[in-house]
Amino acid sequence: MAGFINYVSESFNELKNHVTWPTFAEAQKLTVTVAVFSIIFSLAIWGVDTVFSNLIDKYFEWVKS
DSSP states (O other), X not given: OHHHXXXXXXXXXXXXHTOOOOOHHHHHHHHHHHHHHHHHHHHHHHHHHHHHHHHHHXXXXXXXX
């Protein structure tokens, strides 16, 4: 148990004294950047999924015939 308390104490000290936190404006800019790239990436995955789904549907239609 003492090891866990020591770990939490050292982690808190590290976050408080040694981490350089971004400014609010920088955090907002980075949040918008992550949101935009997440949307673009999800649309790209949706597009690839749609294309492969259609190809597989057409393949099985061709096999049935």
